[in-house]
Amino acid sequence: MSRVEFMQGNAACAEGALAAGCRFFGGYPITPSTEIAEAMARRLPKAGGVFISMEDELASIAAVIGAAWTGVRAMTATSGPGFSLMMENIGYAAMTETPCVIVNVQRGGPSTGQPTRAAQGDMLQCRFGSHGDYSIIALTPNSVQETFDLTAKAFDLADRFRVPTFLMTDEIVGHMRERVTIPDAVDITRSSPLAEGSLPFEAGDDGIPGFAPFGSGRAVHVTGLTHDERGYPDTTDPAAHDRLVRRLVAKVESARRAIADYEVTNPDAGTVFVTYGPPSRTVEQVMRDYPDDAVGHLRLRVVWPFPEFALHEFPNAETYIVPELNMGQVVREVERHVDQPVVPLGKIGGELHTPAELVRALEAHR
Amino acid sequence: MRHEVRFSGYGGQGIILSAVILGRAAALYDGKHAVQTQVYGPEARGGASMGQVVIDDRPILYPEVADPDIYAIMSQQGFEKYGVRARPDAVMLLDTDLVRSRPGCRYYEIPATAEAKTVLGREIVANIVMIGALVTSTGIVSREAIERAVLDSVPKGTENLNMKALKRGFELGERVCNL
């Protein structure tokens, strides 16, 4: 028996995490993500889990990584300024292949910016914000239901690929209330265990090592230093670094078809909107109000790793239009992968693109 | 048919809760679709508070309220900030004693706060009186749906008071419609 609720995106995020078996939350209050921490504070102790309010966001993500290494599903949630503080330890999570989920309810930046207004301005920071080369997975819901679904899914992806996985939502979806169906249980896929005789950071063809959480009796040494398959620091050998970092990137990037999650509407269209998160809803509104086979829509639920092959599902595409709530971030990926003209349609200030704005853009660029 | 409903007043009146209750009634108990949003600043009390709901028979795509056709305004500042530009064919419910201005569109004066204070003895239920009046004057959701949504949303032990407030609102709403 599933239940139907009318709830906020942030509340649905907490529900999705709980349904996925998340039993550790470390966080710090920050608008507009705080409702996630509040919901976890209410719910986790009753579910046999741990909620802890840390002293800052550096500590929040650190505690989450520590908890994740004990084998528990762990999450934190924040917004722009806190996300910036987390960056060093996000790199640590990538380097140590720690499965964990980081929610960013995006608000207007830079700096303190607009705490109560929506943005998608952290999409490149999410992908590239920590130093060095690495890859991550980022999901982008556009509704309350999808916030529930994708939060739960984020835990599976984090476990399967042993990579920090991001739910890149925003103030609009985080704070809006909609009907949501919460199933009694969701399917859960955990990490493959570390095989007997395998080294803790030794991977097979998929580039993903088996996971031996603390207490498994494998005496795993986890370090953010460049390390060999044993997990031992090896910081001066160029080949060791090359082998490790290329694997960290490849295990995600080479699986982008498996990770990809997107919707294609009107594949024969000449003008194609590419969206993620709430701007997709304005595009859908325009397509409903002005039905036109010449207008297509690619909506991404996974932005990172970027599924460039999805752009080519529109063989007749002449123009791509990319509305996002920033000054043009994911549009750079689109530009990189197609030969046709690409129109960035960045909007900042906190309000969603209106249908009229998209209609005007269509008229100007088709 | 898409309706956009906007509530405004000052922080502490339960403005956003009103929008949540209306959205809940539509989405959970009237078989419709609803999206509730709000705009808020740093003030927890005072200031101008605003909550809004889109209600539609079809799934709601664009989630924002652009140009409401229904308003419930419970403070002068709320009117000035969020009600003054109401379109001519909109309907606006005003708290008679808390809003001095009158809009260019059709409007109903609802003495929600006065009724809550004098008749019900608790000013805190003024927003529920307003919701009741909104439902009977506009028919935006059914009475049954709003009753269930109110009961879902109010603290235990206050159900009777809130039901009384809602019913009083129903009466006030019916009365202004029949004038």
Place this chain on the structure above:
Amino acid sequence: MIAPDWLREDRLPHIYCTGCGNGTVINCTLAAVEEMGWKRDETVFVSGIGCSSRAPGYILTDSLHTTHGRALAFATGVKMARPEFNVVVFTGDGDLAAIGGNHFIHACRRNVDMTVVCMNNHIYGMTGGQGSPTTPPGAISTTTPYGMSEPAFDLAELAVAAGANYVARWTSYHVKELTKAITAGMRTPGFAFIEARTQCPTNYGRHNKLRTVPAMIEHIRSHAMLIEKRDRLVREGRPVPEDIFTIGELVRRNRPAMGVRR
């Protein structure tokens, strides 16, 4: 004095300089672990960045060598998620008191059940000898070439003020006392903080007229004063030399603690 089965022999030799005090402190800590009878599979060592923080890499248990200053936050996650684990943190004065200062006071306040051993060598050793928050006034380092002009932190007193259930300070000279103190800290539910003043001959002694290891150790020993003696001097109205630091057990108490094994 320690059982070799706690060491990763395949990681030796270690990176520490000849005469470094860190090995002594690691030995004392492992002796305390042995004394406690902890099982390897239930014991997790956590550290940040710096010479001290390399220690977990030489110990044959699950271990988390984390980012600079954040070890206590990582350890809080480990211990809160799995209270049945014994959690030991190795840290240094730069890692703990500078970049990690906020985590330090909050970990003490929360009183999470873990044992924190701080190798305080008064210097950023791994980066080549820069002044830290515990570099004594006047001391020469590569970033205090005219002598340290800032006052130093008293880490143990800080831990007491912030709420740790067990706080002690010894030195790499006081091997038996240090081992006993770490054991007492491990026995005390809640946050146990043991500061070990230790020598860095390479990056501290060399610049401060303490050119030999014995000279450094003697310097530390001769400036350490038992808390009881300091208190007696104060009671008797006699002067307490300004350049001493106290050693001994500063506090052992029973404030409410978090993450205690159920």
